[in-house]
Amino acid sequence: MGTSKLKGDGVEFANLATRPTNPPSGLVFFNTGTSKLEIWDGNSWANVSDGASFLYRQIITTGFVIGGYQSTSPWTNINTMVHSTDVMTNNGNILPYAASYTSGACSLVNGYLWSADNTWPGTSAQTAAFNMNTMTGFSGSSYNMRNGRNDSATIFKEHQYAYIIGGGAANVDVFNLSTETMMGDLSITAQAGDSTKQAMHHIPVNFLDLFGRPPTRHRKLHFQIAQPSLQSVI
Numbered sequence: 001m002g003t004s005k006l007k008g009d010g011v012e013f014a015n016l017a018t019r020p021t022n023p024p025s026g027l028v029f030f031n032t033g034t035s036k037l038e039i040w041d042g043n044s045w046a047n048v049s050d051g052a053s054f055l056y057r058q059i060i061t062t063g064f065v066i067g068g069y070q071s072t073s074p075w076t077n078i079n080t081m082v083h084s085t086d087v088m089t090n091n092g093n094i095l096p097y098a099a100s101y102t103s104g105a106c107s108l109v110n111g112y113l114w115s116a117d118n119t120w121p122g123t124s125a126q127t128a129a130f131n132m133n134t135m136t137g138f139s140g141s142s143y144n145m146r147n148g149r150n151d152s153a154t155i156f157k158e159h160q161y162a163y164i165i166g167g168g169a170a171n172v173d174v175f176n177l178s179t180e181t182m183m184g185d186l187s188i189t190a191q192a193g194d195s196t197k198q199a200m201h202h203i204p205v206n207f208l209d210l211f212g213r214p215p216t217r218h219r220k221l222h223f224q225i226a227q228p229s230l231q232s233v234i
Contacts, residue, residue, distance in 0.1 A: 016032065023040040026039065064106070066079070066111065073120065074119065076097065077093050078135065094137045095116065099114070110132060112127055113127065113153070114173075124149070125147060127182075146163060147167075152166050153165055160177055172186040
C-alpha cells in the first residue's frame with residue numbers, strides 16, 4: 001500500500017499515486033495525483049471531501065410515520081421513531097392535510113406526503129409537508145404533483161430526487177429534493193398501475209420496480225440517476 005502515510009486524528013491513510021485494484025468496500029487512501037482522500041464504496045471511487053456514497057457518510061437516527069386512517073377517516077398526525085431506543089412518539093396532528101393509501105419522501109429538512117386531500121382514499125395532486133426539526137406543517141403549489149393519484153409508490157435517490165408512480169396516473173412525477181420543487185413528470189404509456197394496491201422496489205444502481213396485485217402487471221423502469229429522464233420501459 002506504500003510507505004508514506006497521511007495522519008489525521010491518529011488514523012493513517014496510505015499515500016498512493018494510483019488507485020488500488022480489487023479494494024474492499026470502505027477502503028480510504030490519499031491520492032497524491034489529485035491531493036484528495038478517496039473512498040471505495042463497493043461500486044466506484046469517490047472523493048471523501050465531495051461526499052462518499054450514502055452507506056459510508058450517513059447514519060439514520062430517526063424515522064417518521066405519517067398519515068394513515070381508521071374507519072375511513074384519514075389522519076394528519078406524525079409519529080417519530082428514535083432508532084437508538086426503538087421508542088415511537090406521537091407528535092400530534094401536524095400535517096395541513098390528511099392522507100392515506102399514499103407515499104412520500106424527505107429532503108434533509110422537510111418531509112413530504114403526496115395525495116393529501118382530507119379524504120379516504122381520495123384522488124389528489126396535493127402535497128402535505130412538514131419540517132422534521134420543528135414539527136410544523138405547511139403546503140404550497142410548488143410541492144404538488146402534476147398528476148392526481150389515489151395511491152402511489154415512491155423511490156428516492158437520497159436527498160436528490162423522488163420518483164412518484166402509480167395511483168391511476170400513467171406518468172412518473174419527479175420531485176427535486178434539493179430545490180424542494182416538483183420538476184414535472186416523465187411520460188410513460190400505460191403505466192398507471194393498480195389504483196389502490198401497489199409498491200415500489202429500488203434495484204441498485206438505477207432500476208426501480210412497480211409491483212401490483214393481479215391482474216396488475218409487474219413493471220420495471222430504467223432511469224438515469226444523475227438526470228431524471230426515462231431510459232426504457234420493460
